[in-house]
Amino acid sequence: MHSFAVVSGFSCEHQHASDNSQSVAFSRRMWLWMGCFSALVLILCIAPTFGYQASPAPESSQWNGYERIDVDMDGYQGLLVRPKQVANGRPWIWRARFFGHEPQVDLALLEEGFHLAYCDVADLFGSPLAVERWNSFYQRMTSEYQLSARPVLEGMSRGGLIIYNWAAANPDKVACIYADAPVCDIRSWPGGKKLGPGNAQAWQQCLKAYGLTDATALQARVNPIDNLEPLAKAQVPLLHVVGDADEVVPVEENTAILEERYRELGGSIQVIHKPGVGHHPHSLKEPGPGMVKTF
Numbered sequence: 001m002h003s004f005a006v007v008s009g010f011s012c013e014h015q016h017a018s019d020n021s022q023s024v025a026f027s028r029r030m031w032l033w034m035g036c037f038s039a040l041v042l043i044l045c046i047a048p049t050f051g052y053q054a055s056p057a058p059e060s061s062q063w064n065g066y067e068r069i070d071v072d073m074d075g076y077q078g079l080l081v082r083p084k085q086v087a088n089g090r091p092w093i094w095r096a097r098f099f100g101h102e103p104q105v106d107l108a109l110l111e112e113g114f115h116l117a118y119c120d121v122a123d124l125f126g127s128p129l130a131v132e133r134w135n136s137f138y139q140r141m142t143s144e145y146q147l148s149a150r151p152v153l154e155g156m157s158r159g160g161l162i163i164y165n166w167a168a169a170n171p172d173k174v175a176c177i178y179a180d181a182p183v184c185d186i187r188s189w190p191g192g193k194k195l196g197p198g199n200a201q202a203w204q205q206c207l208k209a210y211g212l213t214d215a216t217a218l219q220a221r222v223n224p225i226d227n228l229e230p231l232a233k234a235q236v237p238l239l240h241v242v243g244d245a246d247e248v249v250p251v252e253e254n255t256a257i258l259e260e261r262y263r264e265l266g267g268s269i270q271v272i273h274k275p276g277v278g279h280h281p282h283s284l285k286e287p288g289p290g291m292v293k294t295f
Helices: 002-007 017-049 104-111 128-143 159-169 200-210 229-233 255-264 289-294
Strands: 059-063 066-073 076-082 092-096 115-119 152-156 176-180 238-243 269-274
Touching (some): 066 128, 076 128, 092 104, 092 159, 104 152, 128 159, 128 200, 238 255, 255 269
Parallel strands (some): 152 176
């Protein structure tokens, strides 16, 4: 009864002096305990600000009249360009390598309400580390920015390696693939083991990225042309744009082989040929409505 009276803030006139002393001491202990508890709660609430810096807010700028957001991906670059009017389903086109180069298709799809994304995987040549980076970027785009679960993948030149290798590992997360003069076999480029001249420095970087040697690279099944079955089973449509006179990434040992194998697997692929055109210029001057609607 006495304890209840003290905690409640009441007192009884007939209590002895000793009881009053005990009650006052108990009250003081209660206030001290409550003060410590409050301090602990405050520390727990603000603890994340000590020793742990919050992720900086993404920087915003402009790209061709659209809002561009630079996204820090733990030391490598990521970015997202927002359309002025977002299409239903929040579709997006995911560009691999050479962001901003010949952006005709990117701009056409932004106009249609697509987001445009980019994640840097330079000098990784579609290796497992590149795929891992893309997995992280995909998770962020679909969760934090709530983009569609199935993006369009776009790869120019060596960008063909990452779009196909990531797609083969994630066939259920791909709407379709748009590849422009794509590398489909590292032995062709940068290896230069067939018709193309290759690139000696890039070849060494590529071998390092995959953990291969000259000898093991010849037999390794790490190429887009080797891993098409998951895409065919998932019925992922493919669109390639190639220059028939491409000597850097020869059509006959890249797109032509991929096209033949994909059709044999029952996959759907369309190839747009540019007669007399080499590796450059990429894309089409004016992607027609039919090409854009393919996506």
